[in-house]
Amino acid sequence: MAALSGTPLLMASTVLTKKLHDEDIRFSEPPKKNRDYEWQVVWRNVLAFVYLHVAAFYGLYLMFTGKVKFWTILFGVSFAIMSGMGVTAGAHRLWAHRAYKARWPLRLFLALMQTMAFQNHIYEWVRDHRVHHKFTETDADPHNARRGFFFSHIGWLMVRKHKDVFEKGATVDMSDLEKDPIVMFQKKTYLVVMPILCFIIPAWIPVYFWGENAWISWYVASITRYTVALHFTWLVNSAAHIWGNRPYDKNIGATDNKMVAICAFGEGWHNYHHVFPWDYKAAELGNYSTNLSTALIDFAAKHGMAYDLKTVSADMIRQRVNRTGDGTHPLSKVDLEEDGHHHPENPVWGWDDTDMTEEDKQFAEIVHRKTE
Ligand code: ST9
Ligand code: ZN
Ligand code: ZN
Numbered sequence: 580m581a582a583l584s585g586t587p588l589l590m591a592s593t594v595l596t597k598k599l600h601d602e603d604i605r606f607s608e609p610p611k612k613n614r615d616y617e618w619q620v621v622w623r624n625v626l627a628f629v630y631l632h633v634a635a636f637y638g639l640y641l642m643f644t645g646k647v648k649f650w651t652i653l654f655g656v657s658f659a660i661m662s663g664m665g666v667t668a669g670a671h672r673l674w675a676h677r678a679y680k681a682r683w684p685l686r687l688f689l690a691l692m693q694t695m696a697f698q699n700h701i702y703e704w705v706r707d708h709r710v711h712h713k714f715t716e717t718d719a720d721p722h723n724a725r726r727g728f729f730f731s732h733i734g735w736l737m738v739r740k741h742k743d744v745f746e747k748g749a750t751v752d753m754s755d756l757e758k759d760p761i762v763m764f765q766k767k768t769y770l771v772v773m774p775i776l777c778f779i780i781p782a783w784i785p786v787y788f789w790g791e792n793a794w795i796s797w798y799v800a801s802i803t804r805y806t807v808a809l810h811f812t813w814l815v816n817s818a819a820h821i822w823g824n825r826p827y828d829k830n831i832g833a834t835d836n837k838m839v840a841i842c843a844f845g846e847g848w849h850n851y852h853h854v855f856p857w858d859y860k861a862a863e864l865g866n867y868s869t870n871l872s873t874a875l876i877d878f879a880a881k882h883g884m885a886y887d888l889k890t891v892s893a894d895m896i897r898q899r900v901n902r903t904g905d906g907t908h909p910l911s912k913v914d915l916e917e918d919g920h921h922h923p924e925n926p927v928w929g930w931d932d933t934d935m936t937e938e939d940k941q942f943a944e945i946v947h948r949k950t951e
Contacts, residue, residue: 619739631806638803647799651785655804658781663808665692667844667872670701675708676929678859678889679876685884686761697777700769701762709928710748712856716832719747724820724832732817811842819849826908827854827899845870857930859888863896887945889930
């Protein structure tokens with residue numbers, strides 16, 4: 580397989596694949612097989628995911644046959660929401676995109692909640708995510724959606740990464756995280772603290788406080804809760820790079836998908852988010868009901884824990900909608916008959932990326948403190 584790479588035939592096929600993508604028929608065809616890459620399956624992860632899914636289905640069976648105490652279900656849902664917020668408001672908007680600043684008690688709280696979610700430690704999560712934004716839908720994107728739904732959803736966690744992820748990923752600046760003692764402490768202690776917070780404590784609480792059966796607690800509050808939360812998160816990488824509208828930039832794969840926004844606490848407005856990754860709301864449309872993470876950040880800002888919330892001016896959004904949107908935005912004036920050929924602009928991973936232009940910074944807005 581490796582010997583084939585670089586042959587004229589393969590190079591031609593790569594150019595053709597790219598051309599097809601550029602001409603905006605990207606997902607109407609099945610994804611092309613990437614022959615310039617050898618699959619190296621990580622069987623440890625495959626087995627772990629098989630166990631998680633079998634056990635999660637058993638947990639769902641227990642729930643739907645009335646064998647689980649009401650409080651255990653309520654606890655599982657609340658735990659999933661809290662850990663999800665550690666990912667969205669914490670790893671994603673605060674640490675990956677620097678979309679706002681947080682005082683240390685909030686950072687500690689978010690880091691704890693992110694540890695409860697077991698989606699890798701913050702440093703690794705952020706590195707993969709910044710690389711995803713800088714090299715979206717190329718081989719350097721860890722969950723490249725051009726390799727199909729399964730790969731971008733879960734498959735990328737079962738194989739070794741493409742060499743471009745390491746090579747291009749090494750160019751992404753991570754020095755801000757290296758300076759955050761909470762992030763570095765979590766990284767150092769992750770292998771011990773994560774299993775306690777993600778699996779042991781949530782299984783123990785229902786047993787200790789309301790006498791749930793220990794196995795039921797394990798399957799429902801730990802495994803099913805974790806597996807469902809993972810799928811809701813992964814939908815952002817898979818579904819929100821395939822199905823939905825592209826109101827802000829029709830030339831990129833990321834879409835606005837309301838169902839995903841609801842499941843992932845506001846992270847499904849993904850076309851907007853890829854165009855304006857520094858906006859702390861990760862969205863323009865929708866409200867708190869489709870963006871619970873924004874509600875948490877606004878609440879924290881009201882109490883002085885979050886500050887310098889970055890957002891985007893209405894004018895900047897309108898200009899972008901009219902220039903590159905697909906015509907589905909409520910304010911859109913795009914003449915769909917006119918075939919303007921645009922290219923995505925130099926992508927940035929968020930605020931303070933050195934590729935961010937002065938114009939971007941000028942039109943972006945900083946909300947210093949929410950008072951009402
Ligand atoms: C999980 C993450 O699920 C999910 C992320 C989703 C993101 C969604 C974003 C959307 C917004 C958020 C929505 C939240 C909604 C929440 C709702 C909840 C209700 N750059 O990785 P390794 C280098 S995790 C630069 O081992 P392999 C680096 O030197 C699930 N360099 O590569 C590294 O060494 P070190 C649970 C990079 O061997 C070295 O390579 N976790 C980069 O190919 C080796 O790295 C799992 O399942 C980079 N990007 O292994 C674990 N990457 O780290 C899965 C790597 O020492 N992971 N390097 O610096 C693994 O087992 C492995 O990573 C692997 C690849 C097998 C996948
Ligand atoms: Zn992002
Ligand atoms: Zn994305």
